[in-house]
Amino acid sequence: MKTHSxxxxxLLFAFLTLLLLPVLVLLIWSVARSWPWPxxxxxxxxxxxxxxxxxxxxxxxxxxxxxxxxxxxxTLLSLAASVPAAKALGLLSFPGKSVVEMLVLAPxxxxxxxxAPGMHxxxxxxxxxxxxxxxxxxxxxxxxxxxxxxxxxVFRALGDRLEMQARVLGASPAxxxxxxxxxLIAPGMASAGGLxxxxxxxxxxxxxxxxxxxxxxxxxVLLPLVKDGERAAAAVWSTLFIAVSLLxxxxxxxxxxxxxxxxxxxxxx
Amino acid sequence: MKSALRAYLLxxxxxxxxxxxxxxxxxxxxxxSFGYFPAVGMTEPTLSFYREVFGGREFLPSLxxxxxxxxxxxxxxxxxxxxxxxxxxxxxxxEKIEGALAAIPVIVPHTVAVxxxxxxxxxxxxxxxxxxxxxxxxxxxxxxxxxxxxGGLGVIAVYxxxxxxxxxxVVYVVLRNMNTRLWESATVLGAxxxxxxxxxxxxxxxxxxSSTFVLLFGFSFGAFEAPFxxxxxxxxxxxxxxxxxxxxxxxxxxxxxxxxxxVITFIAxxxxxxxxxxxxxxxxxx
Numbered sequence: 001m002k003t004h005s006x007x008x009x010x011l012l013f014a015f016l017t018l019l020l021l022p023v024l025v026l027l028i029w030s031v032a033r034s035w036p037w038p039x040x041x042x043x044x045x046x047x048x049x050x051x052x053x054x055x056x057x058x059x060x061x062x063x064x065x066x067x068x069x070x071x072x073x074x075t076l077l078s079l080a081a082s083v084p085a086a087k088a089l090g091l092l093s094f095p096g097k098s099v100v101e102m103l104v105l106a107p108x109x110x111x112x113x114x115x116a117p118g119m120h121x122x123x124x125x126x127x128x129x130x131x132x133x134x135x136x137x138x139x140x141x142x143x144x145x146x147x148x149x150x151x152x153x154v155f156r157a158l159g160d161r162l163e164m165q166a167r168v169l170g171a172s173p174a175x176x177x178x179x180x181x182x183x184l185i186a187p188g189m190a191s192a193g194g195l196x197x198x199x200x201x202x203x204x205x206x207x208x209x210x211x212x213x214x215x216x217x218x219x220x221v222l223l224p225l226v227k228d229g230e231r232a233a234a235a236v237w238s239t240l241f242i243a244v245s246l247l248x249x250x251x252x253x254x255x256x257x258x259x260x261x262x263x264x265x266x267x268x269x
Numbered sequence: 270m271k272s273a274l275r276a277y278l279l280x281x282x283x284x285x286x287x288x289x290x291x292x293x294x295x296x297x298x299x300x301x302s303f304g305y306f307p308a309v310g311m312t313e314p315t316l317s318f319y320r321e322v323f324g325g326r327e328f329l330p331s332l333x334x335x336x337x338x339x340x341x342x343x344x345x346x347x348x349x350x351x352x353x354x355x356x357x358x359x360x361x362x363x364e365k366i367e368g369a370l371a372a373i374p375v376i377v378p379h380t381v382a383v384x385x386x387x388x389x390x391x392x393x394x395x396x397x398x399x400x401x402x403x404x405x406x407x408x409x410x411x412x413x414x415x416x417x418x419x420g421g422l423g424v425i426a427v428y429x430x431x432x433x434x435x436x437x438x439v440v441y442v443v444l445r446n447m448n449t450r451l452w453e454s455a456t457v458l459g460a461x462x463x464x465x466x467x468x469x470x471x472x473x474x475x476x477x478x479s480s481t482f483v484l485l486f487g488f489s490f491g492a493f494e495a496p497f498x499x500x501x502x503x504x505x506x507x508x509x510x511x512x513x514x515x516x517x518x519x520x521x522x523x524x525x526x527x528x529x530x531x532v533i534t535f536i537a538x539x540x541x542x543x544x545x546x547x548x549x550x551x552x553x554x555x
Contacts, residue, residue, distance in 0.1 A: 012356040022385035038401040085283035094273035111491030114534040115294030202378035238381040245376045
């Protein structure tokens with residue numbers, strides 16, 4: 001379907017510019033010292049915002065630590081609950097399946113505003129309101145649907161023939177899962193993991209309602225900066241947010257590759 | 270029966286979390302919307318909060334604002350996204366760009382997207398500077414207000430920026446997996462390029478276009494950050510109005526917020542139903 005008209009590449013270029021230029025402008029803002037109207041580029045550059053981000057008095061370390069621990073924990077727990085659920089949804093048929101499918105899909109579209117206030121009342125009664133554990137549990141709700149969805153597709157494509165074969169050859173269910181199924185779904189788990197991490201990292205309202213302002217993640221720092229028009233500081237923290245997300249995704253991808261290549265997969269060919 | 274038992278056993282952790290926290294989290298909001306809030310001594314169920322909110326000055330404009338924002342941004346994202354996907358395929362650059370393109374809107378959260386839009390569209394943003402440089406406006410005041418405006422253009426821009434690459438990635442995958450012979454044979458049989466698109470490609474794209482539209486509609490309808498940060502002060506988007514009623518210091522005001530929360534949830538659940546309906550169609554098609 002290739003064509004030689006110059007129109008399509010030009011239009012594509014325009015599209016990509018509109019989508020990517022804002023990110024470039026963000027990066028420029030993070031190193032702009034003064035950018036007066038009506039200059040198209042900053043009048044002076046400085047690394048001051050970056051320096052203050054990494055200075056001793058900066059909130060960087062506690063915020064980053066809390067964000068990564070939270071999102072990392074949410075990712076692990078979500079994956080742990082998603083793998084069995086996805087196996088059931090991908091490979092088994094059972095009464096009530098369509099209702100379950102709808103329930104595990106719903107939090108993708110139903111916003112945190114719907115369930116966060118009630119969840120806060122519940123957590124107050126359980127004594128985990130305004131705590132790390134509470135926010136961790138809360139984040140499972142918007143994250144689980146993504147994990148289950150991705151892994152359901154993985155299990156559907158995989159089928160259960162290989163695991164069955166392992167069982168026939170005498171493997172226990174645990175052995176069959178650990179040595180046959182797990183290496184095969186590892187790449188799917190890795191890409192799901194990257195997404196889950198980002199979904200958790202992006203939660204503002206849920207973290208605010210359930211953390212009561214005590215659990216300060218990157219999103220909790222960013223929103224007030226944007227609200228108050230602190231453009232340079234907001235640009236620096238935004239860049240950090242994107243860098244952390246990217247880094248985690250890359251790490252997950254590498255982990256998946258290592259997991260896939262370190263095991264014998266000759267039976268697949 | 271044994272397999273049903275096994276399925277439910279496997280589903281237990283996920284269903285426990287979603288049952289207790291998602292459904293269990295919504296239940297008190299639902300009860301409070303009817304004025305049932307024992308923790309602050311309200312135990313008489315009543316419809317008066319619904320009557321008051323529905324009859325209030327802001328509710329209907331807020332609801333319409335949220336619906337309009339959601340409709341315009343998701344329709345725009347689907348149309349421009351499909352166009353972008355076609356361009357990627359026709360220029361043959363898709364394989365290289367598609368992955369990165371799909372990743373951008375996922376990695377950049379709403380709050381950062383708001384910042385990007387502010388940098389570009391605010392009174393002293395890059396667009397205003399470009400217009401000044403080319404002589405269209407003489408001062409920032411000459412710039413039409415594109416953010417914080419009553420029409421919600423800034424909010425729509427945020428959702429478009431996030432939605433277009435997402436829709437493009439979905440459509441691109443469907444187009445790539447589509448049998449190109451269908452398209453070619455339509456052309457060989459005498460269809461014009463437009464006809465081939467309209468009668469062959471579009472019907473095959475429709476299920477994924479519909480499901481993407483509903484998904485993006487849901488995202489933008491219920492989201493809080495963008496309208497909170499660059500939306501107008503009147504009418505506020507429904508989630509923003511619900512939020513500010515929620516943080517009211519007097520807890521007996523809570524039911525007003527919860528009426529709006531129930532309305533948002535009800536519409537979101539309708540979208541969930543529609544989405545799963547389109548999703549099922551998509552799976553049958555593939």
